[in-house]
Amino acid sequence: MSQMFCFQCEQTAKGTGCTVGGVCGKTVDTANLQDNLTAALIYLARAVNASGGKSLADDVEAPLSAPEKSTCSSTGSFGVAGAIGADCTDCTDHTDSTIEAIINGLFITATNVNFDNGAIERQIEIINKERVKLTSQNRDCSCDDACDETGGYDMAQLWGDNEDVRSLKSLLLFGMRGMAAYAHHAAVLGKSDETVNSFFFKGLSALGENKSADELLSLTMELGSVNLRCMELLDEANTGAYGDPVPTKVGRSIDPGPFIVISGHDLYDLKLLLEQTEGKGVNIYTHGEMLPAHGYPELKKYPHLKGNFGTAWQNQQREFVDIPAPILFTSNCLMPVKQVYADRVFTTSVVSFPGVAHIGKSKDFTPVIDKALELGGYSNPKSMSVMNCGGDTLTDCGGSGNTLGSSDALTVGFARNTVLSVAGTVVDAVKAGAIRHFFLVGGCDGAKPGRNYYTDFVRQAPKDTVILTLACGKYRFNDLDIGEIGGLPRIMDMGQCNDAFSAIKVAVALSEAFNCSVNELPLTLVLSWYEQKAVAILLTLLSLDIKNIYIGPSLPAFVSPNILNALVEKFGLTPISTPEADLEKILG
């Protein structure tokens, strides 16, 4: 019998599952605790469903520092009102903290988020307290049969289930983990939505139920469409707080003097850090998925938001080893922290690693700032303009001498409003034959070999094609200078992974302009996946009936042959092969 079981990410052991330790660095103990946490979530969701507590209030805005204790009419730290069933008023004061417990619980178990057994145990305790609170309230209130079906769950049942059921339940669970990340980032900006919240209860409960493959497939499609709403919610939260992104050049050299590197996806943490470092002589550099932050007017207005440090997550153990600055992780992807730089790493929110300093709900980043001042930064400007393509050397990246043929700056900020503001130009260029095809080359980066496919694909894409991109997979090619078409850069960075919402809006607008369906557009999605947000986005695209998506670098271990066949048959999902063969197939 295996010591643990996990196959949720692309780098899973032998392409089948991690059973004696995670390739990501997750220990057996941590993996099993994460299973216990998921089982506790299923148990809680059953209790909530049994309570009739499905009718949450409409979108509400909530202050971050809202009180822990919720009431039917107040908002909580995640901005969810407590009101549920009208005939159940005595048992309605659980909901905001329940939602927070579920969203954080799911997010914590996503890949490269939390390696800290203590933190996971505390989250299990929070979840169990929510369940007990709910159950005892229901016993005292007027809800009929409120406490039926509130049984516990053992994840061994799921991992040992029939291969196709396990596959579909895994799609559902991992997709919810991805959606929870987006819901979390929206919630810290006070945005919450009943449709999204309710689905967590429904989806988690379904994991513990006997469902047919058809029922589960339909639930995964429902999750995909709910995740579209969730990404829209996060888009509203980010653009509402920080404005619509605008094209912005981002430097890749580090100035002399103290600095902080901030990684992850949480723009609110970045905003707080910018405020707290103002006038202190400490510069801020983004890392990984924080790069698109430079495009937001309310963030770029800070002159000490200087540029971007390094490349995608999988290079962090090499890139962080000797930098004279602290690094703050606001979400994934955190790799096991090497001792040599552990005293310079800080985590916040759901991210945690044993022995690494954690900034709690106070969001007082003074220890990070003090560390930056103590370390002092570089004495001279330091260039970071190598290795974005994922290679170790300039030669690996197709360059020679001291350059990759790329500029010193990356350009971000091509979110939906920017692209749609030039929609007329784009449509005319397509009609005139100047633009032959669009590719959305996006998704996660990762450590396993084979991802240079995406670099080569972009390099080899003909000059009359445009590359839209998002998420950290773009570090494979976002420093390539592949020119412009009609004054527009051929590579347009639409943002983080959740900005797949922007890409969908652009695709729909183009389909309206050309009076055709999205599938009839000269557009192909070439996706790279690694972790669970990519699963949620893929389900969203499939739920929109977007066909013929190319996916790589390898297929998820949790998709069984039968389920893969079903997806291939229904949606034309296509594993990547070689850039040459795929370009030929797509463009003819």
Ligand code: SF4
């Ligand atoms: S997250 Fe990925 S690498 Fe880590 S244990 Fe799970 S499957 Fe293995």
Ligand code: SF4
């Ligand atoms: S896009 Fe995915 S792989 Fe990349 S940093 Fe974000 S969570 Fe990690």
